[in-house]
Amino acid sequence: MLESFYNNFGFIWSLVIALFIFLFFIFWMGGVAGISLQHEEKNESIFRLILAILIPIYPVVWLIMDMISQKKQLKRL
Numbered sequence: 148m149l150e151s152f153y154n155n156f157g158f159i160w161s162l163v164i165a166l167f168i169f170l171f172f173i174f175w176m177g178g179v180a181g182i183s184l185q186h187e188e189k190n191e192s193i194f195r196l197i198l199a200i201l202i203p204i205y206p207v208v209w210l211i212m213d214m215i216s217q218k219k220q221l222k223r224l
Contacts, residue, residue, distance in 0.1 A: 171207065178206020181213060 152161035182199045185192060199206040 171203075174207045174210055175203050178208075178210035181210060182206055 152164055155161075156164065179196070179199045182195050183192075185195070187195075199209070
């Protein structure tokens with residue numbers, strides 16, 4: 148897979164694409180883990196978990212928004 152990136156995009160762009168995919172996967176896993184640990188109603192929690200698995204951008208956005216809200220909470224302290 149990396150070889151086809153290299154052949155199509157060159158060294159710099161293949162490195163950028165590979166790092167983006169790797170970081171997206173890490174953020175996706177972190178978002179799914181965070182969503183699964185939320186304390187909510189059981190039906191809503193299962194719905195959010197299914198949504199997070201089927202739509203990969205949802206947990207990434209959720210994770211970034213959660214980090215921003217925690218940063219705001221820490222600034223108030």
